[in-house]
């Protein structure tokens with residue numbers, strides 16, 4: 001059995017004296033495509049920042065690829081690209097090698113080839129020579145993913161990369177990430193408040209709520225019983241016309257669980 005790409009054991013973390021994560025544990029297999037799912041404020045960004053080593057844990061451990069800085073690729077939640085920045089998309093990817101240094105790096109042949117391979121991997125060949133600021137949100141997101149991958153990380157962390165994208169762009173990004181995980185063996189951890197765009201593609205779900213987490217295959221985790229235990233009160237997981245809806249029972253909601261087109265996932 002392969003070693004885990006990432007293992008988090010009993011992680012506790014507080015911000016400004018308030019506990020955000022309390023006893024979060026999960027493990028990710030190499031080359032798996034994993035979703036970190038939770039509502040706004042459930043602690044997804046906090047957990048990702050802890051994995052990056054940017055926030056110290058109060059207790060618990062993080063082991064695996066996350067230990068080595070170069071082994072991690074990261075796409076932050078919000079990148080405001082200056083529309084007038086005179087950089088081509090291709091240059092932004094090349095900055096992934098050593099963007100922390102001043103001035104543009106001189107690309108060696110090997111680096112140029114690697115940048116070209118990453119642009120192809122994210123499906124960005126057609127717009128690689130356009131200015132970053134002229135690209136759509138979905139095209140920019142592909143460039144930021146290529147940027148994060150260029151140094152060949154073992155673990156790629158993406159914080160809500162699907163927010164503000166339209167449905168075709170979301171589907172495109174999800175299939176790019178799934179392929180990168182499968183073909184390059186990179187473990188991909190993507191956070192999202194909505195499981196629906198991801199659920200069919202994910203190998204694993206880590207669901208955050210109330211400071212805790214459950215993890216497993218999507219069909220194991222996204223169930224009324226499992227999420228009710230995590231939240232500490234009754235939760236309905238409903239499938240409505242193919243979409244999952246996660247709703248606390250008794251909450252005013254337009255979906256009646258006993259309608260014929262509604263399936264409750266026990």
Ligand SMILES: Nc1ncnc2c1ncn2[C@@H]1O[C@H](COP(=O)(O)OP(=O)(O)OP(=O)(O)O)[C@@H](O)[C@H]1O
Nearest residue numbers: 015016020038039040041042043044045046047193
């Ligand atoms: N610097 C901070 N100081 C105090 N509390 C914070 C700080 N950063 C985050 N928090 C709190 O920690 C909790 C988790 O926030 P976090 O940003 O990790 O959630 P999230 O799941 O990523 O949410 P979103 O989807 O809205 O980004 C929230 O209650 C938030 O208010």
